[in-house]
Amino acid sequence: MQKMEMLFQMAQRGDVEELNQLLIKYPLILHQIPLISIHNPLHIASALGHLDFAKKLLELKPEFARQLDAEGYSPMHLACANGHVEIVREFIKVDPHICRLEGREGKTPLHVAVLGGRVVELREMLTNCEGCIEDVTVQKENCFHLAVKNFQCISFQVLLDWAREMRRDEVLNRKDEHGNTILHLAVWKKQRQVLEMLLTNSSSNLEVNAINNSRLTALDLLLIFPSEAGDREIQDILQGAGALKSQDLALNNTTSLSLTRDSPVTNSNSLIEYFRFHDGRDSPSDVRTTLLVIAVLVVTATYQVGISPPGDVWQDDDQVHLAGTSILGTHNLVSYILLVSFNSIGFNVSLYMIGTLTRKFPLQTELQICLFALYVTFNVAVTATSPKSARLFTTVFTSALPTAVPVACGLLQRYGVMGRFRRLFRICRRTS
Structure with missing residues (x-):
């Protein structure tokens, strides 16, 4: 047990020379870690940014890269969260698909980079693993959903530019478990900047009138939940892009909403369902x-x-x-x-x-x-x-x-x- 403590202390210091000496004395020590601890020295080195130490561990024990710690995160999750781009590149060299490794609540390293606004790490992962853009959390939220919900406009801009450059606009229309697209979330969070990014010079593939599980479009959300500032500008942006209320789409006459900006909603089973308690959504x-x-x-x-x-x-x-x-x-x-x-x-x-x-x-x-x-x-x-x-x-x-x-x-x-x-x-x- 003492030699394990020495190993983890070396990881905290990032001392490669000490690691080499320890391995000479205890050549099987790295193989014994999974029997003793749920996390490994690579978690520590990745979180603290000790590049040489991390490279050495990846060389000797590459499977450490896929091990999750007690919190449900891999070493690459921790490197992305802390902005250690060189270590992220080393992980990608070992296995580009490690960008898609699911951790706590289904979050991948790409998701963590989005949440932390780590745009350099974002670009590295998107460049080397195009498929990671498809990954979703347990709530079926992709990286665009997470960027909008957490007000990460810079991350969103990087993702949007990449999606349009690679002609992957279809990911912009993906829905979470409640049927919300990123347009729904941007309106809900009153993120005018995101809406302008999406709807200014947008691709014709963007579904501005997508309907969520409560039978609401993005424009419906704006009209149902008005606020004091910015609503008129947001409404102009939406309607300029062709956004409509669900009742105007005439998709389902029996469940359409009767909404106006200045009058209350009446006879709306959809709105009642929207406000009703939902297990898993309401904390x-x-x-x-x-x-x-x-x-x-x-x-x-x-x-x-x-x-x-x-x-x-x-x-x-x-x-x-x-x-x-x-x-x-x-x-x-x-x-x-x-x-x-x-x-x-x-x-x-x-x-x-x-x-x-x-x-x-x-x-x-x-x-x-x-x-x-x-x-x-x-x-x-x-x-x-x-x-x-x-x-x-x-x-x-x-x-x-x-x-x-x-x-x-x-x-x-x-x-x-x-x-x-x-x-x-x-x-x-x-x-x-």
């Missing part, structure tokens, strides 16, 4: 944040109803009622009980959601104290405003809910009851 962090916002809004609304019931409260005592009790509860007990029951359910379920979504957060004890204090004040307020005839029910019902809610939610999920409710709701909505 768990975004979903949790959205659910927390919704839960807090429901807590706020139901808490307000609890402390200030509809119809207000009596201001004085009487033979029939007491000051501070609900007027609605006195005149219509059934309606009041329904109001309190469902309002309390909404309040407690929202508290349960907040507690579940913030589990293992920092200051967990303090947060639980806050939720408990909120629960107590809500119950006290609801009980205090209840008329005498409903006070016992209100006290028992609101006290039992904290225990009943987690159990009920678990049972509903287990037996798929909520799915049946949703289907029933959709049927009722269609027939109404």
